[in-house]
Amino acid sequence: MKSIEDKIQELKKERGAIIIAHNYQPDEVQAIADFTGDSLELSQKVAELDEEIVVFCGVHFMAETAAILSPEKTILLPDQFAGCPMADMITADQLRAKKAEHPGAVVICYVNSSAAVKAECDLCCTSSNAMKIVSSVPADKEIIFVPDTHLGHYIQEELGREMIIWDGYCPTHSRIREEDIRREKDEHPEAVIMAHPECPQGIRDMADQLLSTGQMITFASESDHKEYIVATEMGMLYRLRNENPGKKFYSVSERALCPNMKKIDLEKVFWALEDLQHRITVPDEIAKKATRSIEAMLELS
Numbered sequence: 426m427k428s429i430e431d432k433i434q435e436l437k438k439e440r441g442a443i444i445i446a447h448n449y450q451p452d453e454v455q456a457i458a459d460f461t462g463d464s465l466e467l468s469q470k471v472a473e474l475d476e477e478i479v480v481f482c483g484v485h486f487m488a489e490t491a492a493i494l495s496p497e498k499t500i501l502l503p504d505q506f507a508g509c510p511m512a513d514m515i516t517a518d519q520l521r522a523k524k525a526e527h528p529g530a531v532v533i534c535y536v537n538s539s540a541a542v543k544a545e546c547d548l549c550c551t552s553s554n555a556m557k558i559v560s561s562v563p564a565d566k567e568i569i570f571v572p573d574t575h576l577g578h579y580i581q582e583e584l585g586r587e588m589i590i591w592d593g594y595c596p597t598h599s600r601i602r603e604e605d606i607r608r609e610k611d612e613h614p615e616a617v618i619m620a621h622p623e624c625p626q627g628i629r630d631m632a633d634q635l636l637s638t639g640q641m642i643t644f645a646s647e648s649d650h651k652e653y654i655v656a657t658e659m660g661m662l663y664r665l666r667n668e669n670p671g672k673k674f675y676s677v678s679e680r681a682l683c684p685n686m687k688k689i690d691l692e693k694v695f696w697a698l699e700d701l702q703h704r705i706t707v708p709d710e711i712a713k714k715a716t717r718s719i720e721a722m723l724e725l726s
């Protein structure tokens with residue numbers, strides 16, 4: 426009998442499709458993906474693909490961003506309920522109300538936001554280019570930053586630039602505790618601490634490196650260090666370990682697990698290809714406005 430992996434590869438060929446996956450996806454999904462990366466790498470990748478059908482193994486806002494940039498392609502999210510709680514912490518109405526309080530402010534959204542929120546923004550950013558994007562705004566302009574309070578405060582501290590910051594957060598990164606870092610550091614005193622900027626301040630202060638998921642991959646492969654404590658979602662360990670066999674990576678906590686990223690499995694990838702489901706589309710009106718903030722980001726990146 427054929428394995429599910431073989432069936433996926435056959436059907437993928439038949440459909441002329443490609444499978445891409447975020448760095449937090451379950452190991453078995455990353456193993457069958459044609460391309461794996463962080464939020465920025467995935468949106469750039471989709472825009473340059475020849476394939477018409479893209480199975481997007483990630484969460485809803487990521488597939489939506491791909492659909493905005495490539496409306497002619499069929500973007501399939503294998504589980505339609507794979508959302509991002511942080512992205513749901515602000516609505517377009519709430520953002521419009523905040524903008525009305527600060528007329529003239531430049532509005533920047535973290536890519537972890539809905540298309541309707543992106544449509545209300547001037548610039549989009551990801552964790553790998555946030556500093557560059559915020560720095561591009563003239564110093565005399567007010568900035569509204571949504572929805573991640575931790576990324577927002579990290580940028581504010583680094584750049585010494587006051588911003589009006591929304592109070593959204595990632596429940597997964599918020600479950601990482603300072604005691605987790607202390608315990609791992611006691612056990613592995615030589616290890617470098619890599620943390621994602623979505624982590625709360627206490628964790629950010631203890632980290633040696635604050636990096637997007639893609640930057641963690643690059644840092645670990647280029648650095649001479651042999652051991653790493655990884656303060657982000659556990660799916661990161663798959664590539665880090667595979668691509669650096671001579672190095673050791675320790676997850677900071679078993680609680681660092683994103684239940685939405687883990688909704689996708691091999692069967693759902695197969696069904697996505699079989700039934701061409703669940704197609705993610707964005708209404709024209711919203712897509713047209715949201716494109717501006719995403720393209721402005723891609724240009725600056």
Ligand code: 13P
Pocket residue numbers: 448462463464465537551552553595621623636637638639
């Ligand atoms: P990256 O852009 O670093 O991949 O992060 C996406 C994300 O959702 C982190 O929780």
Ligand code: SF4
Pocket residue numbers: 484508509510511512537595596597598623658683684685686
């Ligand atoms: Fe959203 Fe956090 Fe999951 Fe990333 S890890 S997709 S921010 S809930």
